Amino acid sequence: MIDTPEKIDGENEAIVVTSDAIVPADETALEKIKARRAVLHHVFLPTLLLLVALLGGIRFSGRDGSIMFLPPALICLFFAAALIALFLRAGLIDLQGWVSERLSLIGNISNGVTLAALFFASAQIFNSILPEQGLPFWIVSFCVFWTLWNNLFAELNSLKLLRSLTAMFVLAFAVKYLLLANMTKPGNEGWLNSLINNPAQTAATWMLDLPQFDAATGYVQFFTLALFVIALYFIPRAIED
């Protein structure tokens, strides 16, 4: 039995719902939705991910505030690969829906570029949240490795994975930009001055080999992390051609 079609608010010119299926009411309007979706998936999403890749390695020197571009350490690429594997395993991304023979060549290339952008953005996010050197680098790296390793063998769905990753990113961010940043001596102070004024910070900086960054670094990296989470929210399981 076919019910009287009911229009959906907002997209009412495009689709109507019957009891059994969603069918297009107006083909032109449906195509408009497809075009908007294409803009989201092929322009907005890769640009957002590349923006994360650009910002993830930016630090501001604690001495003179100059910009530094730090490329990711090798371990960040390893973590990024593990993260992509997790996305595939948890079903956040269906590889067949992104790269497949049923898609056009341009569609496949565009999706491949988006996946590459996701990989580089992931690598830069790890570059952003991992301390640069010394003991803190190895401790936080081990914790990240442990979390990713456990997730690789856990029964996960997309939502659980995103919760787990968000928790990991937020904790690592807090350790680096709140805890360790406050244990670091100001970059524009000489060693003797800082030893007299901030002996504990000076000792921690020396013992933990902490780099001295400007406070602006934390703000930039906070927005980078936020942009990455937003990009993850917009990533579809599969992309229509």
Added chain:
Amino acid sequence: MSEIIAVKSRHIQIFGLVVSIVFGVFILFVYATAPRSILELTTKAGETVSKAINTGQVVTGTYGVDEAKFQRGLALFRDQDYPGARALFADADPEKRDGRTQFYIAYSFYRQGWGRFSNDDGLFKRGVETGKHAQTLIGGDFVSDDADLKLKTPAALVSELEEGLRVTADDFNPLRALNERK
């Protein structure tokens, strides 16, 4: 109508692809050059663009010396401002592919480094390097028509520079002070 919009969707994919590639190249450039400020970023971008243009000109065979800069460099050379002349010669021939310009650069090292009692070995060594490069570029047939220069060929210039670098008994001859710069 549907076909028109379908094409538009394909255009969006191509546009997104182009934007991603351009942005990706920009990121690679920024991380490769690591500018310390926005001002430095524009400077390095300018340098990279002009280098790319020069390389393109070399590849297509349209590369040439900036004659105006060369003439200004030559004027400074005659006024004995050798570092200034070298800077302009280097600007005139950024790819170091013009033998005549390289010859003048080598000559400027000779004239600046020459001394009545002792030569500046550092400048002479750089002169030998550049002179040999000029020799490779223009070969043995080149003879300068500049009346101001006494050493007319890159080979003669390199030989004079190498002679100046060698320590010989003649260096201790007091009559050496009467020698003239060529």
